[in-house]
Amino acid sequence: MPSSNDFPSANGPRPSTPTFFNNSFLNLEPGNPTMYESYWKKMGDKCTVVIKGSELLSYMTDENNVCWFMLPELNDAIERLHRLVGNAVTDGKHVVVGTGSTQLFQAALFALSSSDDSPQPLNVVAAAPYYSEYREEVEFLQSKLYKWAGDAHVYDKDEPCIEVVTSPNNPDGTLREPVVKKAKQGKLIHDLAYYWPHYTPITHMADHDIMLFTFSKCTGHAGSRIGWAIVKDKEVARKMTRFIQMSSIGVSRESQRRAAKLMEVVCESYENVKHIKSENFFHHSKDMLTEKWVKLREVVEQSVVFSLQKYPEGYCHFTGEISEPRPAFAWLKCNNGIDDCESYLRGLSIIARGGKRFGADPKYCRVSMVGKEDQFNELLRRLSNVTGNSKNEH
Ligand SMILES: Cc1ncc(COP(=O)(O)O)c(C=O)c1O
Structure with missing residues (x-):
């Protein structure tokens, strides 16, 4: 299900400046990929599709294809x-x-x-x-x-x-x-x-x-x-x-x-050699996800409560780079005797999907990394504000 922050209201789109109050819930439970909206906004009218009233009426599309309804x-x-x-x-x-x-x-x-x-x-x-x-x-x-x-x-x-x-x-x-x-x-x-x-x-x-x-x-x-x-x-x-x-x-x-x-x-x-690679979709999205993962790991590394697994690096034939994966979800683990990560996060007003739903230990929770930037920044703020969270606290 999409997060309540992403739903338009009945009176049209919500104002684009969602503010997170300390007690408002931050819904990172679904993998709603709204982080890509900012990229597509920059593309302006390049992707606009105009469909006339006279087009696409038929059930049939391509009788020669096994999948006959595929354009x-x-x-x-x-x-x-x-x-x-x-x-x-x-x-x-x-x-x-x-x-x-x-x-x-x-x-x-x-x-x-x-x-x-x-x-x-x-x-x-x-x-x-x-x-x-x-x-x-x-x-x-x-x-x-x-x-x-x-x-x-x-x-x-x-x-x-x-x-x-x-x-x-x-x-x-x-x-x-x-x-x-x-x-x-x-x-x-x-x-x-x-x-x-x-x-x-x-x-x-x-x-x-x-x-x-x-x-x-x-x-x-x-x-x-x-x-x-x-x-x-x-x-x-x-x-x-x-x-x-x-x-x-x-x-x-x-x-x-x-x-x-x-x-x-x-x-x-x-295919257009004049395009700056870092501004193309996959490169741009990779950079956004890399930045998010670096920031999340920084917060989690300071924490005694949370941990994240490390991923092996691999060579990407598409980008020509060696890098770690940047998954669409963080599989967050609670330590310190906390057995139910989902309830623990709920106590921080963060909604995430608990390990049990994935056939796994409830010490784990899945947190979306593909939501909008303000949601993500709020996640970082809430995770780093946990009392007794910091390894530097005595
Ligand atoms: C692994 C996996 N498969 C399938 C889907 C469903 O994709 P779709 O939106 O195309 O139905 C998801 C959505 O989160 C997914 O994570």
């Missing part, structure tokens, strides 16, 4: 973006567009489980700490096709399963590989929502059977609700398309057109 311009823009960044192989694969990666995850579950011969629902697992929504999405419809089977680390059933591999991982930003042993391992869904160069070094071209990406985390346009899957097997792509047909008869063409335009603007800025 060819979006398909092209997605392939161009992946070629530019070098984060995923698209050659010879099928792109399926969805109303967010959330819909595509469910489409992938349907496609993989409906082709399974077993009379039992297929087990769905993810290694803890896992993205909290997987469990809820799997359990929501009480499907006969699949069921949630928990932490992939401890999966020991002699039955096939679907393992969701999220890399970089939400909530903890680590790079992941499948953990279920080969013999038992059934099918894989790779959720690569954060495999973009502002969050992590691009170390290789991902090349998996089903790879999910989302516009929400790539450029920050979560409200457009665009995600895409890159799928190796045509039949799986067809089934995913069928699922989307059954749930929404396709995906908004207006959103597709806007996404395509924004992706083209990102690509053009890199």
Whole structure:
């Protein structure tokens, strides 16, 4: 859910100068990517899309494509973006567009489980700490096709399963590989929502059977609700398309057109040698996230209450730099005998998502790093003001 600070009021947008009072709640629970707004504001009219009343009326878009409701311009823009960044192989694969990666995850579950011969629902697992929504999405419809089977680390059933591999991982930003042993391992869904160069070094071209990406985390346009899957097997792509047909008869063409335009603007800025690199989207966003992480680590290093894990450095083929990852979330740990980080933070009027929701220890909490700057500065202020927080206090 978006934070209350980001919602427009019923009377139009709120004033753009939110002030945080000491007792007002700071909502860093959702991963609402509003930090990117400042970049897109600077782009002015470059990304404006005009759609005439006479356009985009048809249900159909491209009958020759497996994903028949996908705009060819979006398909092209997605392939161009992946070629530019070098984060995923698209050659010879099928792109399926969805109303967010959330819909595509469910489409992938349907496609993989409906082709399974077993009379039992297929087990769905993810290694803890896992993205909290997987469990809820799997359990929501009480499907006969699949069921949630928990932490992939401890999966020991002699039955096939679907393992969701999220890399970089939400909530903890680590790079992941499948953990279920080969013999038992059934099918894989790779959720690569954060495999973009502002969050992590691009170390290789991902090349998996089903790879999910989302516009929400790539450029920050979560409200457009665009995600895409890159799928190796045509039949799986067809089934995913069928699922989307059954749930929404396709995906908004207006959103597709806007996404395509924004992706083209990102690509053009890199292809234009006159552009200053640091002002291009991924470089600019990387710098913003780097600054946030440096500041957060400074506060946490002074603290006896909180700690953060270190990430190994990697060489990024896209930027040509060696750097640490800059995850979209801080996976904050409470020490000093504090067992419930979420409640502890609530005491500081900070709302964050507790470890339990991710199948992990409640000593951990997930705090969004992709909110607006004033929210983030307020987070730093509140964390550094904790009584007994400082290592320098006696
Ligand atoms: C790992 C991961 N996958 C999928 C999603 C959902 O993305 P979308 O907004 O495209 O539905 C999120 C959103 O936070 C996410 O973190």
